[in-house]
Amino acid sequence: xxxxxxxxxxxxxxxxxxxxxxxxxxxxxxxxxxxxxxxxxxxxxxxxxxxxxxxxxxxxxxxxxxxxxxxxxxxxxxxxxxxxxxxxxxxxxxxxxxxxxxxxxxxxxxxxxxxxxxxxxxxxxxxxxxxxxxxxxxxxxxxxxxxxxxxxxxxxxxxxxxxxxxxxxxxxxxxxxxxxxxxxxxxxxxxxxxxxxxxxxxxxxxxxxxxxxxxxxxxxxxxxxxxxxxxxxxxxxxxxxxxxxxxxxxxxxxxxxxxxxxxxx
Amino acid sequence: xxxxxxxxxxxxxxxxxxxxxxxxxxxxxxxxxxxxxxxxxxxxxxxxxxxxxxxxxxxxxxxxxxxxxxxxxxxxxxxxxxxxxxxxxxxxxxxxxxxxxxxxxxxxxxxxxxxxxxxxxxxxxxxxxxxxxxxxxxxxxxxxxxxxxxxxxxxxxxxxxxxxxxxxxxxxxxxxxxxxxxxxxxxxxxxxxxxxxxxxxxxxxxxxxxxxxxxxxxxxxxxxxxxxxxxxxxxxxxxxxxxxxxxxxxxxxxxxxxxxxxxxxxxxxxxxxxxxxxxxxxxxxxxxxxxxxxxxxxxxxxxxxxxxxxxxxxxxxxx
Numbered sequence: 001x002x003x004x005x006x007x008x009x010x011x012x013x014x015x016x017x018x019x020x021x022x023x024x025x026x027x028x029x030x031x032x033x034x035x036x037x038x039x040x041x042x043x044x045x046x047x048x049x050x051x052x053x054x055x056x057x058x059x060x061x062x063x064x065x066x067x068x069x070x071x072x073x074x075x076x077x078x079x080x081x082x083x084x085x086x087x088x089x090x091x092x093x094x095x096x097x098x099x100x101x102x103x104x105x106x107x108x109x110x111x112x113x114x115x116x117x118x119x120x121x122x123x124x125x126x127x128x129x130x131x132x133x134x135x136x137x138x139x140x141x142x143x144x145x146x147x148x149x150x151x152x153x154x155x156x157x158x159x160x161x162x163x164x165x166x167x168x169x170x171x172x173x174x175x176x177x178x179x180x181x182x183x184x185x186x187x188x189x190x191x192x193x194x195x196x197x198x199x200x201x202x203x204x205x206x207x208x209x210x211x212x213x214x215x216x217x218x219x220x221x222x223x224x225x226x227x228x229x230x231x232x233x234x235x236x237x238x239x240x241x242x243x244x245x246x247x248x249x250x251x252x253x254x255x256x257x258x259x260x261x262x263x264x265x
Numbered sequence: 266x267x268x269x270x271x272x273x274x275x276x277x278x279x280x281x282x283x284x285x286x287x288x289x290x291x292x293x294x295x296x297x298x299x300x301x302x303x304x305x306x307x308x309x310x311x312x313x314x315x316x317x318x319x320x321x322x323x324x325x326x327x328x329x330x331x332x333x334x335x336x337x338x339x340x341x342x343x344x345x346x347x348x349x350x351x352x353x354x355x356x357x358x359x360x361x362x363x364x365x366x367x368x369x370x371x372x373x374x375x376x377x378x379x380x381x382x383x384x385x386x387x388x389x390x391x392x393x394x395x396x397x398x399x400x401x402x403x404x405x406x407x408x409x410x411x412x413x414x415x416x417x418x419x420x421x422x423x424x425x426x427x428x429x430x431x432x433x434x435x436x437x438x439x440x441x442x443x444x445x446x447x448x449x450x451x452x453x454x455x456x457x458x459x460x461x462x463x464x465x466x467x468x469x470x471x472x473x474x475x476x477x478x479x480x481x482x483x484x485x486x487x488x489x490x491x492x493x494x495x496x497x498x499x500x501x502x503x504x505x506x507x508x509x510x511x512x513x514x515x516x517x518x519x520x521x522x523x524x525x526x527x528x529x530x531x532x533x534x535x536x537x538x539x540x541x542x543x544x545x546x547x548x549x550x551x552x553x554x555x556x557x558x559x560x561x562x563x564x565x566x567x568x569x570x571x572x573x574x575x576x577x578x579x580x581x582x583x584x
Contacts (some may be wrong), residue, residue, distance in 0.1 A: 069546055172581040174581055
């Protein structure tokens with residue numbers, strides 16, 4: 001009876017629990033590090049790559065929103081919200097199973113510690129945001145996104161169309177009032193964001209993007225990498241009175257082409 | 266072991282049951298790969314094979330679509346051929362169980378895979394569609410087919426893209442001894458064909474009309490789709506066969522499709538005008554009136570993905 005009971009418990013546990021809890025139970029090496037709530041076999045690699053020996057915790061205050069399933073793996077919407085944490089210095093976004101793991105990083109200046117953007121996913125993967133606070137601690141949140149594949153190795157629309165090339169780095173942007181008295185900036189930049197993984201099409205992507213107020217104070221500085229979607233759209237929230245006057249958008253891609261635009265009121 | 270014995274027994278029973286249910290039920294159905302197609306007579310000589318109101322899956326083999334056939338005086342006209350070679354072959358058998366007359370025409374109402382991947386089971390000279398539908402099948406068919414193998418598994422075995430060989434033009438045609446009005450429309454895709462059987466007043470609306478199932482929008486133009494619904498509403502039909510969902514004898518499915526599209530369009534426009542991020546649009550609550558539409562929680566996020574980028578872009582580019 002004891003054996004039967006043990007089998008039943010084991011069977012029930014594996015039925016109910018899934019991979020994350022199973023990893024908890026049998027991985028003695030994770031005693032000192034918290035185990036990954038998303039149960040990704042890549043987590044230890046990610047931890048070494050992005051954080052080294054720095055302290056890391058999984059933190060529900062880092063909210064990552066994305067659809068469960070990527071209908072279009074070339075254009076997966078993601079929103080990161082770390083506004084529940086104080087003293088946010090840097091946010092790094094990565095996808096464990098992408099061929100190019102790092103998606104973007106941003107440093108909120110006057111802007112709130114949140115960012116909306118679109119990414120390319122090559123296959124199903126955790127999409128995570130790691131937030132470094134002033135005390136040096138990394139706080140990690142994330143979600144699994146199921147994808148059918150091909151997001152990073154397909155040619156961009158822009159790479160096949162001269163019309164798009166003539167509008168390279170063109171910025172369309174608007175400001176929206178927020179209910180808290182602040183403002184939202186939404187902007188779209190025309191750029192193929194080629195990953196270099198589609199045959200015969202070299203890596204061609206925006207590397208830097210900065211929003212600043214009229215006096216030059218940074219609202220947010222974003223470092224973008226190849227997995228950011230083609231013609232990327234960003235959503236940035238500003239607290240009340242953060243940026244009176246027009247907002248200046250500047251940046252460059254890896255071929256030295258400049259981004260330079262003004263968002264008027 | 267601090268585990269109550271009764272609970273342990275229940276757990277053991279549950280795990281045994283789970284293994285039985287998980288292992289045996291789908292396996293026995295899948296081995297047969299039987300779509301269990303039952304032609305339902307909806308009018309004199311007009312038959313419909315109603316699909317399940319689900320998404321493509323390994324348990325349904327892609328049978329989520331309505332196909333139909335019209336038995337004329339001298340031959341049979343098939344409207345859409347289903348999601349796979351197996352489906353096409355079983356559709357042929359289902360037709361043969363009703364009539365010995367030959368299939369003279371197979372119409373693909375549009376270029377989505379559940380409507381043409383059964384073509385292989387029919388003679389190449391019988392396969393016909395609007396010219397843009399033929400082009401769509403030629404250019405996108407292989408990608409659709411690969412995706413259908415991924416979604417439906419072995420039900421798809423040996424299915425190959427078999428494009429129509431004949432172009433249809435709008436107007437009245439005589440086929441199999443029956444007079445059919447072909448109505449060329451757009452909106453669900455770039456080319457959507459509705460077929461009206463004049464003798465019985467049966468309207469095959471293709472995927473311009475969904476009934477009790479959420480519409481799909483990967484190639485949709487909502488304004489054109491709404492205009493096409495106006496055209497269909499003016500057809501003096503007695504029986505309405507939607508592309509997905511049960512056959513109706515009134516215009517309710519048209520109204521239902523129209524209401525969903527209107528809500529979707531308004532929601533996306535208002536969201537973009539209000540500066541919503543796409544993730545926020547995905548998180549919006551769905552009105553209770555649509556809660557009973559099949560697969561609404563799957564189709565809504567898909568539609569946001571298909572349609573929001575263009576709506577949002579228009580708002581960002583406004584001056």
